[in-house]
Amino acid sequence: MTVLGLGAMGRALAEAALAAGHPTIVWNRSAGKADDLVARGAVRAATVTEAVRAAPVVIACVLDYPVLRDLLTPAAGELAGRALVNLTNGTPDDARRTGEWVAGHGGDYLDGGIMAVPQMIGRPGALILYSGSREVFDRHRAVLDVLAESDHLGADAGLAALYDLAMLGGMYGMFAGARHAAALVATVGGDPVRFVEQRLVPWLTALLPVLPSTAEADDPADSSVAMQRVAIANIIRASREQGLSGDLLAHLLAPIAPPADPRITEDVLRLADRTAG
Ligand SMILES: NC(=O)c1ccc[n+]([C@@H]2O[C@H](COP(=O)([O-])OP(=O)(O)OC[C@H]3O[C@@H](n4cnc5c(N)ncnc54)[C@H](OP(=O)(O)O)[C@@H]3O)[C@@H](O)[C@H]2O)c1
Structure with missing residues (x-):
């Protein structure tokens, strides 16, 4: 699999994939963040296009949707026949629009909401909510399951973001009250x-x-x-x-x-x- 974005969360996702023995290609704007992953067997891609081309499943985990779109636009021609699994936080409409954009380039799209902090990834208790094509979810289930428990909510690509934000709303309400x-x-x-x-x-x-x-x-x-x-x-x-x-x-x-x-x-x-x- 490819992991785009090696912030705190992207690194945890790449580490879990590597630990489970999956060939892992990584790309990050600040390339140095890949150094220790490369030392443990990951392959560093020089560009996003190269990273997308290198694997059938591309996990994206960056700051926000504008960053994601800027990164993927030059690589759009490589999306055909691949699955983009987008774990970047956003709204249901962000997810639906991105799914349509990926489909317009011949790719499959799965949206995800990560209900965990980085240190939980790859361990019991971590959960990732998914929505979008059930067929894509089933096809790539083995690789998704090394990251966290995987729960597919439905075909509407916006569902995972909606449930994610609903749960975060409950959490922040509790934090603010505390x-x-x-x-x-x-x-x-x-x-x-x-x-x-x-x-x-x-x-x-x-x-x-x-x-x-x-x-x-x-x-x-x-x-x-x-x-x-x-x-x-x-x-x-x-x-x-x-x-x-x-x-x-x-x-x-x-x-x-x-x-x-x-x-x-x-x-x-x-x-x-x-x-x-
Ligand atoms: N951390 C958590 O506890 C947590 C929990 C659940 C979900 N998430 C979600 O995971 C996603 C990533 O979070 P994170 O914790 O990994 O954030 P982070 O540590 O702040 O990392 C942000 C990532 O986005 C990249 N980025 C930011 N601006 C960019 C730009 N203009 N061009 C290219 N790349 C850019 C950064 O690249 P550089 O390294 O080059 O800056 C880095 O890879 C977010 O959507 C977040 O909501 C995080």
Whole structure:
């Protein structure tokens, strides 16, 4: 296989392929990043065109789609009869447009979302979501499976990006909430890291089984939306009293209210203001 892009993630992908004994061709803008991979048996391509020509499967993992398109445009004539597996982060439409562009040059396209950090690649726990041609996925499954557990979501090339971004959204919501919680504890002299380790992580872990029930905008009998709105308003008010902004939290918490109600954020902020007065 060919790996285009040897940033933190591309290097991990190339290392896993090499470790599994797959002939691996590599290319990166900063060519020196390939040195230790070449020392371990990878073949360095001088150009993207040479790299694409060298293998039936081309894994691309670069910063973003504009970079990907700039790199691939001069090599477009080599895509016919090959599969481009694009693991670069982007939107569903980015993926669909790239799939059409590759098909227009006679190539196959599989889009992927990497649900792992580089040190997890090639190890249990790493997952890559794929979408696009099932036939291409099945044909190259053996090589994809050395990178991570592989899960094909469907023929629409945009699905992997959509699920990837949805999962990242959940992750960043949690990270942002944890950052805010730690900052709040720090305002009274608490150690933010110890608080997250010893209090927040065990509490969130205990709450995880409840998470699926929060995915829909129902009004659960044991945690009513009305009750939650008061608690959210109190978090915002406490944040303000301690000198922090509560606005980010108000926006993050908006989906807890029925999605048909666009006034939720304003409602919660108004409630926080009223209870503050
Ligand atoms: N790292 C993670 O934890 C992680 C996790 C999941 C998914 N991903 C995804 O994997 C992809 C790559 O991430 P990464 O962590 O490898 O990023 P990175 O370490 O910042 O590497 C970026 C890569 O893009 C290349 N690049 C940037 N601008 C370029 C340009 N103008 N022309 C040619 N090449 C260019 C870099 O080449 P140079 O080496 O020459 O700069 C490098 O190969 C991203 O889409 C990211 O979202 C990463």
